[in-house]
Amino acid sequence: MSSTRLALLSPAERGPMTLPASMGQFVHSTESHQQIWGSWLQSWHLPVAVSEITPFLDELSHQALHQDREVFWSSMPSESHASRLVLRGPLHAEALRRALTTLHLQNCMPGRILHAQGDSLAIAMHGPQGPVPAFNRALTDALEGIHVDLAMTPVWDPGHFRLLLTDMDSTLISIECIDEMADHLGLKRQVAAITERSMAGELDFQTSLRERVRLLQGTPASSIDAIIRERLQLSPGARELIQAAKAQGLETGVVSGGFTQFTRHLQEMLDLDYAFANTLEIVDGKITGQVLGDIVDADAKADILELLAISAGTDPSHCIAIGDGANDLPMLRKAGVGIAYHAKAVVRAQADFQIRYGGLDTAADFLGWY
Template identity: 80%
Template sequence: MSSTRLAILSPAARGPMSLPASMGQLVAEVESHQEVWGCWLQSWDMPVTVGEIAPFLDELSRQALHQEREVIWAPMSSAGSAVRLVLHGAARPEALRRALTTLHLQSLMPGRVLHCQGDDLALVLHGSRGPLSAVNHRLIEALEGIALDVAVSPLWDRGHFRLLLTDMDSTLISIECIDELAEHLGLRRQVAAITERSMAGELDFQTSLRERVRLLAGTPASSIDTIIRERLRLSPGARELVAAAKSQGVEVGVVSGGFTQFTRHLQEALDLDYAFANTLEIIHGQITGQVLGDIVDAAAKADILDLLAIGLGTDAGHCIALGDGANDLPMIRKAGIGIAYHAKAVVRAQADFQIRYGGLDTAAAYLGWNTA
């Protein structure tokens, strides 16, 4: 059965807009009628086609134009599906207006408010559902210049996801551990030179890591404890994201091309279920400059995601991967949902969701874990 969904966005100072009596009689459902982010958001479902009420819609638009209100409508089909719009950041009416206008062009219309608290807003969207990655990239472009994170995501059932696997350096924590260790030892310039060669494609990750670790030979292992104590800081929202995941029954792990001393610390501090990283060889309290065993590189991260999923009786499609660098891309692409956190452009372009401004708790908002 075809219907028409109508929405009006009004400045809060104007208050909500009343429908003409002739239209009000056609309303099948009032889905939204509340103040959010400095706006009144109203949404109705009408069991008639757009053509049947076109004159009323035109007149309503003319009235709204003089009152600084915005009226949008679209035909709906019973085959349409609901998704979630999340806005996380600067609670500005302009952000909501731009988002809804952009989504209207994608045949997505606002419905009920799922969550509205402070700088977090989540709405149901109705309409035709194409590739959400394209919708999300258009939304980000439309909101350029506003310090706000935005995403359209499915309305997943509780239990859909079983695992959250996150990178460590510059993702779960705000530092790059090997760089901090190098600076502490007066080796930043030498380590940075190797990193630059790696980024230029002259060295693969494994060779780059082994060369950097070789520079640490002969230094006391206690230097690692000093970095953990004095410099290691969790990224904003890290604790909140882990707590939200666990409240949903989702297991959480960290996987890193860094070192086990740091991941073990995080596992204890955050009560993580899993921790994977490279093992520095330490003899008589000194770093030897060697890495023991296989290197945890980009391919290994994706393999670990697969293995953990199998262990949980599921597959990668029911896992979430979160990272910031190119070596996180294989696991981000493999996971059911890949999230780029303050990431390089190449990662943002291939991730399902982006977090550009907020903390890691933004991921919980995208996934609907903060919705009552």
């Protein structure tokens, strides 16, 4: 049986809009009637087809046009697919308007408001089931220039996810550890240049890591403790994201092409279940410029995610991965949800969701962990 979904978006100062009296016979229930993000959002599910009420919708649209309001409607099956639109950032009425207009062009209509608190908003959306990345690319393009993170996501069942695995440098923490180590030798510019080429996908990671570590030869091992003590900082929202994941019953871990001294520190600081990284060779209290054992590179990160999923009694589709560089891409692609965090363009283009402006806790909103 077909039905109609109807929504009205009005400037907050205009207040909600009264439907024409002629439509009253069709309105059985109101899904949303709430002021959010500088706007009034009203939405209804009408148990009739658009063709049956076209004259009333035309009247409503004409009225809305003269009152600086927007009206959306669409015909769809009574049991349409439910998704979730999530916005996170400074309250911005234009961001909401652009997002809803973009999704309306793809036959997606707003329903009830799932969450509205502070700078976080989530709205149930109804419409055809489409590829998540396509919806999100369209939304990102539509909101270019507005510093709001947003995503169109499925509505996952409780307990769907079992593991959260995140990269370390410039993701879980705000620094690149090896760059800070190079600073002790006055080689920060040389090492940072190699790092940048690697993160942009221009240089093989294993080669770049060995080149960078070689430049650190002779650095006192005590410098690592100094960097941890004086320079290491969590990325905004990191602690909140890990706490939210744990509250949802997920195992948590960090995997890095960096070094074990830093990942172990983070494991203790955040009570992570897992920590994986490379081992620096240290002899007589000094870094030799060599890495011991196999290097944790892009493929290793993806393999680690898969092994941890199996250990948790599940598969990668029930895992979340977060990263910022090209060496995170295999892990992001293998996970059920891959999130790019303040990432390079090549990573943003291939991730399911992207966080461009906010902190890591934005991912908790995307995942429905309010």
